Amino acid sequence: xxRVLTCALTLVMLLTLSVPAFADIVWEPDxxxxxxxxxxxxxxxxxxxxxxxxxxVTLYDAPNGSIVEGQYQNGNTLWVYYQYWNWxxxxxxxxxxxxxxxxxMSDLYLVYDHISFEEEYGDQFRGYNGEFADYVCQQDExxxxxxxxxxxxxxxxTLPMRQEFLDALRxxxxxxxxxxxxxxxxxxxxxxxxxxxxxxxxxxxxLDNPTGDGIMTSCIDKVDDLIYSGVLxxxxxxxxxxxxxxxxxLVAVVVGATGGILIYFYxxxxxxxx
Numbered sequence: 575x576x577r578v579l580t581c582a583l584t585l586v587m588l589l590t591l592s593v594p595a596f597a598d599i600v601w602e603p604d605x606x607x608x609x610x611x612x613x614x615x616x617x618x619x620x621x622x623x624x625x626x627x628x629x630x631v632t633l634y635d636a637p638n639g640s641i642v643e644g645q646y647q648n649g650n651t652l653w654v655y656y657q658y659w660n661w662x663x664x665x666x667x668x669x670x671x672x673x674x675x676x677x678x679m680s681d682l683y684l685v686y687d688h689i690s691f692e693e694e695y696g697d698q699f700r701g702y703n704g705e706f707a708d709y710v711c712q713q714d715e716x717x718x719x720x721x722x723x724x725x726x727x728x729x730x731x732t733l734p735m736r737q738e739f740l741d742a743l744r745x746x747x748x749x750x751x752x753x754x755x756x757x758x759x760x761x762x763x764x765x766x767x768x769x770x771x772x773x774x775x776x777x778x779x780x781l782d783n784p785t786g787d788g789i790m791t792s793c794i795d796k797v798d799d800l801i802y803s804g805v806l807x808x809x810x811x812x813x814x815x816x817x818x819x820x821x822x823x824l825v826a827v828v829v830g831a832t833g834g835i836l837i838y839f840y841x842x843x844x845x846x847x848x
Contacts, residue, residue, distance in 0.1 A: 600617060601619075601655055601665070602655075603655060603656070603663055603665050603672075603674040604672065604674055605635070605636075605663065605674040605675075605676075606635075606636075607635065607636035607637070607639070607658075607676065608656060608658075608663055608674075611658060614658060615656040615657065615658050615663070616656065616657045616658075617655065617656055618654045618655060618656060618657050618662065619653070619654075619655055620653070620654060620684065620685070620687060620689065621651050621652070621653055621654075621684075621685040621687065622651070622652055622653075622654055622662070622682035622683060622684055622685060623648070623649055623650070623651060623652075623682065623683040623684075623685060623797065623800070623806055624646045624647065624648045624649060624650045624651075624652055624681070624682065625648050625681060625682055625683040625806050625807055626648060626681040626807065627681070627807060628807075628810060628813070629647065629648050629807055629808055629809050629810025629811075630645055630646060630647045630648060630809065630810055630811070630812040630813075631645065631646055631648070631652070631677050631681045631682070632644075632645050632677065632812070632815060633645070633646075633664055633666075633673065633674075633675025633676060633677050634675055634676050634677070635675065635676070636676055637658055637659065637661035637676050639676065642675075642814060642815065643673055643674060643675030644666060644673040644675055645812035645814075646666075646812070647809035647810065647811070647812065648801075648806055648807050648808065648809040648810070649797040649800075649801065649806060649809050651685060652664045652666065652677075652682065653665060653666075654679075654682065657679065658676070660678060660679050660680065661676045661677065661678060661679065662676065662677055662678075662679050662682060663675075663676055664676070664677055683800070683805065683806060686723075687722055687723065687776075688722055688723045688767075688776045688777075688778070690723070691722075691723035691724070695757060698757060698758070699755045699756065699757050699767075700755070700756050700757075701754070701755065701756070702751055702753045702754055702755065702756050702766060703756070704745070704751075705753075705756055705764055705766065705781050706743055706744055706751065706753060706766055706781045707744050707745055707751070708744075709740075709743075709744055709781075709784070711735065711740065712785075715734065715735070716734075716735045716784075716785050717732045717733065717734050717735065717785060718732065718733045718735050718739075718779055718784045718785060718786075719732055719779070719780070719784065719785065719786035719789075720732065720733055720774070720777040720778070720779060721765075721777060721778040721779070721780070722776075722777070722778070723778055724757060724759055724765045724778055724780075725759065727791060727792035727796070728791040728792060729786065729791070730777065731777075733774070735784075738772070739771070739772065742771050742772065743766075743768070743771075743779070752768050752769075752770070752771045753766035753767065753768055753779075753781075754767060754768065754769055755767040756781070757778075763780060763781075763782050763783070764780075764781040764782055765778045765779070765780055765781060766778065766779050766781045
């Protein structure tokens with residue numbers, strides 16, 4: 575019986591290894607408060623502009639915490655991965671590692687994205703019905719423009735169009751297209767939405783012109799425009815909050831008091847020996 579169970583478990587493990595892993599690993603921050611309250615946090619995964627009332631935002635170790643993890647001027651794009659009540663957990667990746675901290679959601683301004691676009695124009699979407707099935711590349715190597723949303727101003731990235739990508743977008747005899755929704759803009763141009771394709775998430779392509787030939791992208795700086803219009807508070811040099819100086823003050827007081835005690839006893843000892 576033991577040998578039979580062992581063989582069965584081995585077979586199950588081999589079968590699980592043969593199944594492709596399509597699910598992405600959801601990012602989780604290295605933050606003690608998040609680890610303790612994971613079940614109470616909601617995944618967000620969206621970009622926000624820093625928009626503190628003083629011209630910057632301060633990231634704390636926890637909601638209503640006292641330890642400063644980082645500070646960023648208004649206009650910086652910060653990614654909120656999780657939300658706990660009215661606090662957002664932000665992770666900033668840099669050359670020296672990552673910074674994880676919490677900031678009030680009221681100090682952030684949502685970056686317009688594909689979700690925002692769907693909330694505004696979703697009632698005009700329709701299901702994909704082969705609008706891209708007959709597309710033929712005009713040259714051997716084409717590069718498709720991927721957009722966060724139609725008319726985003728500039729593409730979010732570009733994608734060299736390998737055959738497997740083209741088949742995924744057009745669909746094949748045995749596999750449906752990865753394009754799930756279609757939107758027709760005011761100029762009569764068709765856009766196709768892809769939720770996931772070979773590790774790439776949430777993008778639109780212009781079905782009538784996927785390579786972007788002749789398309790003029792916007793040169794407007796969205797952050798400057800938002801600041802000029804008063805949507806974002808003008809950026810200022812960050813200043814540490816008062817409570818952040820308390821540990822340093824306490825250390826200075828302790829050091830000063832210790833030094834004073836040593837001087838007192840040392841001076842008293844010298845007098846007694848004279």
